[in-house]
Amino acid sequence: MTTPSRTPADLLDPAGVVIHLDEDGPGKQEGVLRNTTNLLEEVAAGTAIELVAHGPGMSILLAGSEHADTVRSLHTRGVGFVACANTMARMGVERDQLHEAASIASSGLAQLVRRQQQGWVYLRP
Numbered sequence: 730m731t732t733p734s735r736t737p738a739d740l741l742d743p744a745g746v747v748i749h750l751d752e753d754g755p756g757k758q759e760g761v762l763r764n765t766t767n768l769l770e771e772v773a774a775g776t777a778i779e780l781v782a783h784g785p786g787m788s789i790l791l792a793g794s795e796h797a798d799t800v801r802s803l804h805t806r807g808v809g810f811v812a813c814a815n816t817m818a819r820m821g822v823e824r825d826q827l828h829e830a831a832s833i834a835s836s837g838l839a840q841l842v843r844r845q846q847q848g849w850v851y852l853r854p
Contacts, residue, residue, distance in 0.1 A: 737773070745777035745849035749841055750786035758789045762799045764854045769806055779844065783813035783837030787820070790831040797828055804830035813837030 746768065750761050765780060772778070782790050789796050790812045800810060810831045817823075817833070824833065834840035845851050 735771075740773045741771055741776070742773040743776060743850045744847060745779065745844060746772065747841055747844035747849045747851055748778070748780040749851065749853040750780055750782045750789060751784040751837075753785040753788045758786070758796055761854050762789075762796055762803065764852075765803055765808060766799075768852075769803075769808070775807075777809070777849070778807065779809040779811055779840075779849075781811045781813070781834065781837050781840050781844075783816045787812055787816045787822070787837075790828050791822070792826055792828050794828065800828050800830050811837070811840055813840075 748761065748765060750758065752758075761780070765778065768778065780789075788794060789800065790810055794800070804810060810828065811834045812822075812827055812831045814833050814835050816837060817827075827833075841851065
């Protein structure tokens with residue numbers, strides 16, 4: 730199957746897109762990363778995309794995650810990754826245990842609200 734070619738007029742151009750991940754079930758994280766990869770093809774160049782992980786979903790941002798290479802690849806394409814400090818404290822995770830692409834927000838849920846207040850589109854795949 731071939732992907733239809735897109736013109737600049739076809740591309741989505743939101744203020745930003747924030748993706749919510751709070752699950753670590755089989756295939757869930759892989760699916761969210763695949764959705765994020767696909768989204769990159771549909772938005773205008775320079776559109777901010779940020780994946781916010783908390784609760785069980787934060788395991789995707791651990792340095793030894795099975796998804797570390799995909800996180801790195803998406804980060805080099807401009808996707809931001811944000812870990813929840815509350816979850817880190819609850820899980821006993823230190824900064825040096827996170828993937829190098831991850832930044833930290835004091836609260837994952839507050840970061841989701843913050844981005845929505847800034848006009849970003851909220852997704853929870």
